[in-house]
Amino acid sequence: MNAPLPIYLDYAATTPIDPRVAEAMIECLREPELQGNPSSMGHEYGRRARARVEQARAQVAAAVNGRPECIVWTSGATESNNLALLGVARFHADRGKHIVSSKTEHKAVLDALKQLESEGFFVTYLKPGADGIVAPEQVSEALRDDTQLVSLMHVNNEIGIIQDVGAIGRICRERGILFHVDAAQSMGKVGIDVQAMCVDLLSLTAHKSYGPKGVGALYVRRNPPVGLRPLIFGGGQELGLRSGTLPTHQIVGMGLACEIAEREREADVARICALRERLWTGISKLGRVELNGHRTQRVCGVLNVSFHGVEGESLKFALTDLAVSSGSACASASDAPSYVLRALGRSDQLAQSSLRFSLGRFTTEAEIDAAIAAVTREVERLRAIAPATSPAK
């Protein structure tokens, strides 16, 4: 018999698929009329599939206040980030080779930037404040005559803080510098408006907002056009920016997930915020715990907490009742302390003794209460067996 599943508090790693999204995807997979290649416009099967793809494109565009023709389908935020950074930097290399980003970006951005550095580009990595926020003035001060691109994330995946991308976008627009935003964690949690935020490129993914894994999108401003060089060559789909047969069911899933996320955002945020506060109130009663990231400038569902006096690996091993993360799911296979928390000034020991609880649409009050009980029990147990000079006592 299978062991009971732990309580799922890892929505920032990935969300379960909303049943409404799953139904729409299953329809695409089941109905013969939707089985055509969306690029086969010469027959009805292709045209019907294409209609669904375009409907989804419009749904995603509406969710970010962009135009449908600005949406390019990709395999997810990692590909979107790579296409934005490598594509823009290589296309505009003659305009300058300087890029501005931050130390707390997702690996999909940092590793793409590392690749560009190996190609002769120079990257300034801004250090956020202890609250995780990059001040717009820091960006202003980092800009140079040869800066061609600024890339910052909207919502940090580990600590959940929200960067003021609108203020930074306006600075970039005034200076004529392209602005890319990794918004993988934003959809359904905080409003995205590419016009108001002066965003030129925006990375999105479906699986962080109750859509399927394996599909994402890159918003690319078309007027005036942002030049970028493709990474994948082949059939010339997506106006030549991303070749490859379009996966109708995945795209339909992403479109509906974005529509639902935006339509239900206000209600979701209010409910999840209340659960997060309940969790923080319960955990903070332990004492000697610290919230990582800005207290208020944060999304509703993420709570990153450092526990003094508890060794990180033991804490994680003890909490078998909970599915939580010690950082980015993409980087937490190693025992190394989170580079995001280190950049915020946390010690190696404290960074390693930190947990990310991330809540979502299907989290219940009973689950939060059970999580508080499990964390309290195990932290107190581990602190009780620690020597008096350790930070536990």
Add this chain to the structure above:
Amino acid sequence: MTERREYSALVERHFAAPRNVGRFEPAFDVLVARSGRVDQGIEIVLSARIEAERIAALRHLVYGCPHSIAAASWLTERLVGATLDELAQWRWREAATALDVPPEKWGRLLAIEDAVRGLERAWRERASSRARTA
């Protein structure tokens, strides 16, 4: 958790219910030794009560990973009844083998061995002190 290290059944048992947690109150027949630091990933305090030139009982307090917690707990059962010579012969590799501790954690076991060496030194000093008194 997102990632999960594999632990032996013995590590899991000792981690879930560590044996002999705590420390003895200071007394002439009690030896105390400490090693490690929190920023090294392990800190351990061992205290032993000596009766008839053997370890009658051990207590421990430990901050560390599951392997460290399990090894410290296991040790407090393993060394009961040991003489000074037997204590002097104890090495970390015995814990590594018994608990199936992976190589990247062997450094933590060295810290535990340092605590055992500390007990050994305290025991010898106690013996010298008694000899001088006599």
